[in-house]
Amino acid sequence: MSRRVRLALLAPALVGLGALFAWAIAGLPEFGHYRGPYGYVLNHIVVPLRHSTNVVMGTTFDVRGLDTMGEEFILYAAVIGVTLLLRDESGAGRVERRTRRARSDTVRLLGVLMVGGGLLVGLWLVAFGYITPGGGFPGGVVLAGAIMVVYLVGSHRDYGPFRNEHALDPFEGLGVGGYVIVGLAALAGGLQFLTNLFGYGVAGTLLSAGSIGVLNAASGIAVTVAMLLLFAEFLETYVVPLEPEDVGS
Amino acid sequence: MSYLPYAVAAWLCLVGLAGVATSRNLIHLAVCLTVTQSSSYVLLLSVGYVEHGKAPIFKGIPLGSTAVDPVVQALTLTDVVVSVVVVALILALALDAHRLSGTVDPDGIADVSG
Amino acid sequence: MVFSTLVPLQAVVFALVALGAPLVVLTRDPLRQALVNGIYGVTLVLLFVVLQAPDPALSMLVVSGIAYPLVILAAVARSRGERRRAEETRDE
Numbered sequence: 474m475s476r477r478v479r480l481a482l483l484a485p486a487l488v489g490l491g492a493l494f495a496w497a498i499a500g501l502p503e504f505g506h507y508r509g510p511y512g513y514v515l516n517h518i519v520v521p522l523r524h525s526t527n528v529v530m531g532t533t534f535d536v537r538g539l540d541t542m543g544e545e546f547i548l549y550a551a552v553i554g555v556t557l558l559l560r561d562e563s564g565a566g567r568v569e570r571r572t573r574r575a576r577s578d579t580v581r582l583l584g585v586l587m588v589g590g591g592l593l594v595g596l597w598l599v600a601f602g603y604i605t606p607g608g609g610f611p612g613g614v615v616l617a618g619a620i621m622v623v624y625l626v627g628s629h630r631d632y633g634p635f636r637n638e639h640a641l642d643p644f645e646g647l648g649v650g651g652y653v654i655v656g657l658a659a660l661a662g663g664l665q666f667l668t669n670l671f672g673y674g675v676a677g678t679l680l681s682a683g684s685i686g687v688l689n690a691a692s693g694i695a696v697t698v699a700m701l702l703l704f705a706e707f708l709e710t711y712v713v714p715l716e717p718e719d720v721g722s
Numbered sequence: 723m724s725y726l727p728y729a730v731a732a733w734l735c736l737v738g739l740a741g742v743a744t745s746r747n748l749i750h751l752a753v754c755l756t757v758t759q760s761s762s763y764v765l766l767l768s769v770g771y772v773e774h775g776k777a778p779i780f781k782g783i784p785l786g787s788t789a790v791d792p793v794v795q796a797l798t799l800t801d802v803v804v805s806v807v808v809v810a811l812i813l814a815l816a817l818d819a820h821r822l823s824g825t826v827d828p829d830g831i832a833d834v835s836g
Numbered sequence: 837m838v839f840s841t842l843v844p845l846q847a848v849v850f851a852l853v854a855l856g857a858p859l860v861v862l863t864r865d866p867l868r869q870a871l872v873n874g875i876y877g878v879t880l881v882l883l884f885v886v887l888q889a890p891d892p893a894l895s896m897l898v899v900s901g902i903a904y905p906l907v908i909l910a911a912v913a914r915s916r917g918e919r920r921r922a923e924e925t926r927d928e
Binding site: 479483487490491495498499501503504505507516520521526527528530533537540541544547548551552554555604605606610611614696703707 | 724726728744770772777779780781786789794795796799802804814817829
């Protein structure tokens with residue numbers, strides 16, 4: 474159908490959808506009058522039971538751990554999809570291009586500080602995920618962002634190790650597969666899949682919450698490597714160089 | 723007035739869908755999809771809000787205090803990060819379509835011959 | 837008498853978010869839209885913070901500041917490079 478017909482159908486469709494939304498909203502409780510018991514129950518039992526002061530992370534990796542495993546597989550499948558679609562079959566992208574590092578010393582200094590600071594912040598977010606706000610997911614993205622600053626500031630060879638998909642793939646497998654293996658370890662012991670196996674420790678310290686810590690680290694690794702793989706696929710396997718070659722050095 | 727949050731969520735969804743339908747560029751279409759996704763986050767967090775509730779992190783505050791619902795926050799936080807990778811997949815599809823047909827206009831690649 | 841359960845700060849941030857979404861959709865150039873999307877992401881972070889949700893706020897901040905601009909700009913750069921390469925092979 475042509476564009477004009479499509480746009481003519483759009484307006485009544487949106488109005489109809491808006492009417493359905495209005496009808497649905499009229500049946501919701503008022504903002505702030507949360508009814509369901511599930512939220513109140515979790516707020517009261519997760520800290521005594523699992524010793525994880527961040528109830529959201531305790532919910533993500535323990536009470537609703539199966540959902541998070543499904544989300545990690547969505548991540549994994551999307552990365553595989555991107556790799557397949559943007560695959561460079563001629564192999565010309567493997568040639569290392571000789572580009573120079575950033576010319577200005579100030580930019581290079583700021584880049585180094587950002588890489589170091591970003592790595593520290595990312596590691597802190599991932600490590601303390603089940604105590605204070607944070608967790609494997611935002612921490613993983615910060616770690617990947619810090620590593621990509623190397624690409625911005627450095628030369629093509631500096632970024633070499635993070636461009637190599639053969640080196641990154643095992644870590645992605647470690648992140649996603651590690652999650653499943655921790656769950657299977659519970660199955661091997663006769664308990665349910667993803668039962669919290671390890672000791673609980675003292676709430677509020679790093680040694681707490683049992684297998685939530687391990688699952689948190691695994692998902693942090695998975696998210697970091699997924700972001701790096703995405704970046705490698707989008708720009709690095711591209712045939713025509715996007716930055717000027719440096720013929721002098 | 724107490725239904726404003728849900729109305730904002732519905733408005734975001736409709737705006738995103740209108741953007742997707744009237745888009746002339748596949749990359750612009752993918753970003754309008756993220757607006758639609760954000761409507762689901764706004765709805766989830768609005769449903770879970772408890773009046774005078776604090777964040778559900780119990781380090782430093784006593785254990786019995788009123789807190790908002792943690793389940794919807796768990797759903798939102800994983801969804802936010804995973805949706806980036808899914809949008810990257812959509813953009814990879816757009817780039818593939820661009821390579822095969824020479825245009826990023828969704829109307830331009832609609833002709834299927836044969 | 838309680839008029840609504842919304843704190844005024846929350847009402848203002850909801851209004852900001854509702855204002856930002858049409859701006860993202862109406863920006864047609866993908867390069868500029870990446871920037872506007874980043875700003876819209878910051879308003880969403882404000883919204884998540886006033887709704888007492890620190891974990892989604894952190895995730896949204898990191899994602900809209902690092903991951904979305906990266907992915908969108910990489911796609912735009914690659915599509916422009918492909919178009920340039922197609923023109924070059926056509927000129928030969």
